[in-house]
Amino acid sequence: MLVPAFVLGPERRHARLTMEVEDSGGVVLTAYHSYARPQPPSSEPRCAPRAAASHPGSRKSIPRCRRINRMLSNESLQSPAFSRSNSQASVDSASMEDFWREIESAKESSMGALEEPTPAEAKPVDGRMLEGELEAEWLEDVGLSALISGDEEEDGKALLSTLTRTQAAAVKKRYNTYTQTMRKKNKHPVRDVRDIFGVSESPPGDTCDSHPSQLDDTREEKELPGIIKTGGSLSILETIPDTPVHSNGSADPGQSVQNAVSDDDYLEKNISSETEELSYEVSYSEMVTEAPKRNKLKKSDFKKEDYVLPKFIVQKTRFGLTEAGDLSAEDMKKIRHLSLIELTAFFDAFRIQLKRNKTEKVKGRDSGIFGVPLTVLLDSDRKKDPGVKVPLVLQKFFEKVEESGLESEGIFRLSGCTAKVKQYREELDAKFNADKFKWDKMCHREAAVMLKAFFRELPTSLFPVEYIPAFISLMERGPHIKVQFQALHLMVMALPDANRDTAQALMTFFNKVIANESKNRMSIWNISTIMAPNLFFSRSKHSDCEELVLANTAAHIIRLMLKYQEILWKVPAFLITQVRRMNEATMLLKKQLPSVKKLLRRKTIERGVTSPKTSKVLQKSPSTRRMSDVPEGVIRVHAPLLSKVSMAIQLNSQTTAKDILAKFHCENSHGSSEYIKIQNQRLYEIGGNIGQHCLDPDAYILDIYHANPQAEWVIKPQPSV
Missing domain, CATH: 1.10.555 (Phosphatidylinositol 3-kinase; Chain A)
Structure with a gap:
């Protein structure tokens, strides 16, 4: 049952503490404080006492929190999610107090923000349409927008062909919901889900769903997508195996998932x-x-x-x-x-x-630092450093704290000087991208405060x-x-x-x-x-x-x-x-041309066979020629940045990536500069059925070679994070 709540403050929006009594007789104490994006405080007089009490340096709010935290130390109290022990009580109390301080600090910092993100215009929708839109958004997010648009995309087909049983069931469930909603809303015709997952027609004696686009999730799922284009629709090519998918690209027939x-x-x-x-x-x-x-x-x-x-x-x-x-x-x-x-x-x-x-949805700012989407910041930073993956301003915050703040007590509890924080925010927005901001005047406390504000004010x-x-x-x-x-x-x-x-x-x-x-x-x-x-x-x-x-x-x-x-x-x-x-699957689908193009290609080939200029080219493709030049189990490793630029290596079951690097190290260890170069190199698997893969030094290359025989092997530096 629910016991009357202890309210911290005169209004409902203030921190609230409730106790619940469980069947076991124990009492569960819970606390609430909204941490949604803070809004500027009202100018009404009744809010003034709260603003004063919420300041980190105020003596009014902290004792109140401590009184509540003493309740948390009671042996009969435990968290709703986890069991608590006496030794944990002090940790819980301190953490809860930190949480309240952070909320108040966030509200104060919002007053110093230059501008609030602008909410995007939202269109009203009813519940059923909302459900359909969310399922459609999910299908788009997972790369299956073709199921909605009806386009014949190789990527979507290839994705469907690789799904496991549980993954395919998840896709079917969302697609069923989407199609049912769209049909009820009389939208444009959507494809039958059986065109995607290739469900065979039921015998006359079987009972089937009244909605042809809905699949029974309880049905035996032995036919799942491995797809090709057939008559303008997607159909089954092969079934998903009942065996687990292993990292070597094949299923082990001798061991079930169970x-x-x-x-x-x-x-x-x-x-x-x-x-x-x-x-x-x-x-x-x-x-x-x-x-x-x-x-x-x-x-x-x-x-x-x-x-x-x-x-x-x-x-x-x-x-x-x-x-x-x-x-x-x-x-x-x-x-x-x-x-x-x-x-x-x-x-x-x-x-x-x-x-x-x-x-x-909130539209972020187009310039500055705070309230700007991460992608916009990175696009700007990559004009200075093309390989950067983390915003440069964030890296600067890390550096400032690491310089002198790692041993500072309560580094992320401190609020810093409000006036300085506001000043630095304005200067960072105006000067950082032009490399005119003076970092030496900022201390680690202000850097920690602005680091938290940076994430808190992201559009999403x-x-x-x-x-x-x-x-x-x-x-x-x-x-x-x-x-x-x-x-x-x-x-x-x-x-x-x-x-x-x-x-x-x-x-x-x-x-x-x-x-x-x-x-x-x-x-x-x-x-x-x-x-x-x-x-x-x-x-x-x-x-x-x-x-x-x-x-x-x-x-x-x-x-x-x-x-x-x-x-x-x-x-x-x-x-x-x-x-x-x-x-x-994508490479295979790209080779499957429409019938007209196949006919034209066949005629071109027939003409080319009689031509001495093209006959040699048709006899052996570059990929076939390259594979025939290298014996089975032998790879040619390229190292364009080293003095020894290429080497053929015979693989065995115990050859690892670090073994190959060691061989190149021996061949290129004639000078200190070459030694430094090889120390920063990694072996890459490039092409074939992978775009680019920086290999673990402990990876066994023969296994990777069997999984991707068309790959090229290159030694080059690993990009810095």
Whole structure:
């Protein structure tokens, strides 16, 4: 039952604390404070006392927070999401106090902002149309806009041909919803879903759906897309295998997905322990759906007596591990599409709806620093440094804090001098892009304040806050950290390049701050609680309880990112396998010309056979000639920047990328300059069924060679992050 709320302040919008009594007799104490984008305070007299009390230096607000925090120390109180111990009470109290301070600081800083982002014009829509639009937006986000427009795009066909069973089911579910909504709204005709997934006609005796575009999700899914163009529509070419997709590009017929995990319940197995193994070889959603007893969601015994998250060890495949930056931009775009489909399928496996709300779109500024989209900042920065991935101004903030602020106590709790912060903001907006801003006059405190303001004032949140409700539902099933990590991993892979690269740099920076916790008193809990309102913000209105849960979940997600930073940015091997298959399917589809073009091509070939000028060219293509020049199991490695520019290397089952680099090192170790060059080089797999792939030094090259025999092998420097 719900006990009367303790209200901090005279108005409803103030911080609010509620207590709930559970069946077990324990009391759950929750707190609320909206961390949506702050609005300028009203000029009414009744707001003046609150403004004074909310100042970080005020003596009125802090004791009040401390009185509330003392309640949190009671043994009978525990968090709604996690079990709390006595040793955790002081950490909870400090973190809660940090959160309130950050909210008040955010409201104060909003008064110093030069201008607020302009909301984009929103058109009114009813509930059913809104549902259809959201499904259409999802299909566009995953690269399947052709299903809506009816266009014959090779990329969309290739994507469908690589989907696993769970991924295909997720696509069908969204497409069914879209088609039903469009039919009810009498919009333009949409294609039947059976034209896409190739469902055969039902026998006369079978009962079928009254809506031809709707598929029964409970039907046996043995025919899923491997597609070609047939009569202007998409149809089945081959079935999706029932075996797991491995990183070597093939399915293992001797091991089912069920055997890829233990015979225990998937969630029971993933109860937190001191050290656990992670595998990136098999689709996460396939693991969940194929695990026995998957419907039994047993609560975990994970508690926070030592508030230490479990340690994960990633199983390194023979292909090695791949960072997001190791792949080409075009391949990473495909990774994003597949990640969003896989994330949706993953939540579908838990019967959790991953549905983004239609949020208010805000148009960012076109110039300056604060309130400018990350992509606009990067476009400007790349005129100075073409390879930059993180905004230069953000890198400067990192440098200022690292110079003298890593050991400063409460570095991210401090508000800095308001007048100086406002002055620096104006100067940065006006002078930074012209390289006229004087960084030596800024101290680490102001840099920390403006770093938080930079993220808080982005037109859109750095992380997709609209996915948090699904993450909350996952946590409510039981705090299984491995399952939460898998969902977070897919969410990170689905981020735009600018957001993902910036988030990775930010987490690297914060871990440097946390490493000095003994001096700066900034723990992983403090950082996550303080940064949650800045990295996850929403302009949508929520109830008090919803706002609290959003805040707690956002802070928990940041803790996971900080804890698992070393493995979170690795691209799952099963997604890379799907990208390889997509590229192969795209190349195959491009070769399948329309019948008229085939006829013309045949006539051209027939004429060319009799011509002595073209007969030699037709006898052997460049790719065939190149492959015949190199014996089986031998690759030719090129190193254009080294003195030894090329070398043929015989591969065996134990040859790794670092072995090949070592051979070039021996051949190019005649001078110090050559030694420095080779130290900064990496082996790349280029072309074939991948755009570009910077290989892990521990990757076994023969395995990659078998997966991509058409690739070229190049040694060159790895771009800096």
